[in-house]
Amino acid sequence: MAQSADKHETESRLETLNEALGSGAFLQIRRMLNGLPPVDAAHLIESTPQKIRGVLWQLVDIENEGDILQHLNDEVQSQFLSQMDAEEVAAITEGLEADDIADILQQLPDRVIREVLDSMDHQDRVRIEHVLSFDEDTAGGLMNTDTITVRPNITLDVAMRYLRRHEELPEMTDSLLVVNRNDQFIGVLSLRKLLVSDPSVTVREIMDTEVEPIPANMSTREVAQLFERRDWVSAPVVDENHYLLGRITIDDVVDVIREESDHSLMSMAGLDEDEDTFASVFTTAPRRAIWLGINLLTAFIASAVINLFEGTIEKVVALAVLMPIVASMGGVAGTQTLTVVIRGMALGHISRNNSRWLINREVLVGLMNGVLWAVIVAAAASYWFDDYIIGGVIAAAMVINLITASLAGAVLPLILKALKIDPALAGGVVLTTVTDVVGFMSFLGLATYFYR
Template sequence: MAEIAQERAAKQLRLLEQAIDSGRLGPVKRLVNTLSPAEIGNLLESLPPAKRQVVWGVVDPEDDGEVLVHVGDEVREDLLRAMDPDEIVAAAESLDIDDLADLLDDLPDTVIDELLRSMDRVDRERLEQMLTYDEDTAGRLMNPDVVTVRADVTVDVVLRYLRLRGELPEATDHLYVLSRRRQYQGRISLAQLLTADPAVAVNRLIDDEQPGIPADMPAPEVAERFANHDWVSAPVVDENNVLLGRITIDDVVDIIREQAEHQAMGAAGLDEDADLFAPVPRTTRRRAVWLGINLLTAFLASWVIGNFEGVLKQVVACAVLMPIVASMGGVAGTQVLTLMVRAMALGQVSASNAVLLLKREVLVALANGVLWACAVGGIALLVYRDAWLALAFGAAMVINLIAAAMSGVFLPLLLRRLGIDPALAGGVILTTVTDCCGFASFLGLSTLLLLR
């Protein structure tokens, strides 16, 4: 499925670039405006700045707001700079309150003031309430536009109310039942409402199995609840159980995608919101920091090697074989680290099972270490005809794989306790540990066994 989506996106990009290169805006406009706002956003991120502005200029103004929501922060800033204040206000006015709250931080102050003045009092108060919550919490994800009913009315009254209302918010699968103080009591599915006896009271149909989501709940926990319970929507409540709004599945899909992008990009020290075609100086500055950190760790590994200069001079084979030990440790450690970061993101790792997980990974590393130590030790023995070298090589392999397993388990737990993102910093530290441990164990054992 993912491959089909990737092929479709690549085809769209190819056709769009051909249309732009033809110099005619008509084909570009027709192609762009057959796409959804999310697809347009993806195409804009795939284009260099000059072509991006051409495409942005032909996007239907009614879709401008939605497209801005679906692009990364840097691309959004680039697009906003090309828009007049009136255009920005018009684009923002077309958005739902939850999407507007996400966009607001990137808008110029003058535009924000004008936008707030153009909103009616109810929407302005809803927006201000959402902005009181931290980013990436349920309070910022929710949409305050919900359909509510009282428990003491009949189904017939509710159906007449819905007909008078005329339309329902998108992804409405349940109505929420509130008390007189607007406290959340439960929900009623639309299917149940349509099939129930019109004379039945709402309180006899209430489903109270779905608790309200606290407004301060972090976004990853919200996504986890949706995944565990197969929800399409969920109510958001404050500390007094007063209904504030609801979160829908489309918001949760965005959370899951952002988490995946963050882990993939963070492993290389990159920002998931960075512009693919950002200016060279800006990209250079960002990557220079990460490269500098890697350089320091490389110097540490070189220092470890330098302490064994004697054995390297006398046994040239050590210089040939030692990168293999470090590489195997790095791969094994990365496997464990990736497993741990994923498990932590899903809430599967706790103090009660961390020790058991460590024991398991050490046993796996020991088994793999012995297996591959026999293999590489045998190869070293055949090539160099030196049993002590083969023994040092195999033993170092076992030691480094065990060290890699322990580091892969402990590092993300330690980094999380220190408030550091394991997906961002874990890989560099792990590589340093496996390199230094691999070099030290192999060269140290070689010194003991070969220079007796």
């Protein structure tokens, strides 16, 4: 997804764009779009509403379409792709890197992918089919095939002469990959090392054989964690027989990291991390509706709990006034715990061995904060309604609900993960149901007992 280098820059470009659109100065817009670096043009297109986007895309010169397209997010990509036929797609993606073409094709229906591949030349087709054969979320789907390989028995001098025969080296090339005569990966020779070593030694003598190559079926998430830990710029990808398939570069890994991190944030609001900020009303409304519907169910469950205590509320209306406090404090405390645990899981900090400690800690924190705020709320409620019983009841309910909330916030993500349900997506809904039900139940239940 395209990032903004400079907010003010994007803003002033958008202003120019709006003025030009207003006065119909399409030639000016065309010059602007095609003059910008493709990633900046993509960012500008992403920052406009759907209707204007269509106009902008018409103004992009055909030779720039592929370059700009690869920097757009999935949703905008598929919007534009849906208006092209297979030959157009094949034409505009020509010259892009294999992994970028594969990413673009994955937005299309299978039938169209087939057609696009058929209209490519043989060599390109084989290359793309190879990348497409791997799952998008694996190392194989992330890799590129632009490796530079050398044999271990040549001298550095020969290696340097071999390099000099290239017009240019692929972007992000920080090392040569050493393979045996069967094209199996055996080591890495970094350019940094190549440049400081005696030209007469052989590759074998100075190559690094400690680097573990990445298996093609490793998840992109694990790949990102390896890159972060090992400070790699690029890394080789191999199949199960150690045949070199390609390499992964840090620029693609950065995108994975960005998406990973966005995932937790967006999922907790029931949104997709690929969500287009400027999708149309008719795209946005149905998506949001589903999440609202799920939450409506949990709200009705809470209402059903309240309904059990109708008689008590009729007697003591102050209960209706205070009951949202207990539920809402539980929700907040639970969400805090949930967020900490989900983040800890994403960082790989939480495992079977320390989760019990974490649950205990959270329950203790819930207890301490429950007691603290129970005292304050009890004092306020007693004073407000001039009724000590209601103060006592709300205090007890608050302690019960904050402990429950902390426990649920810590345990739920672990359970959901074991059930292979995304904790960031489902955690919040289940948690709120728990804190609402327990909050209303304990508060109104205790009140029913004490106001008999």
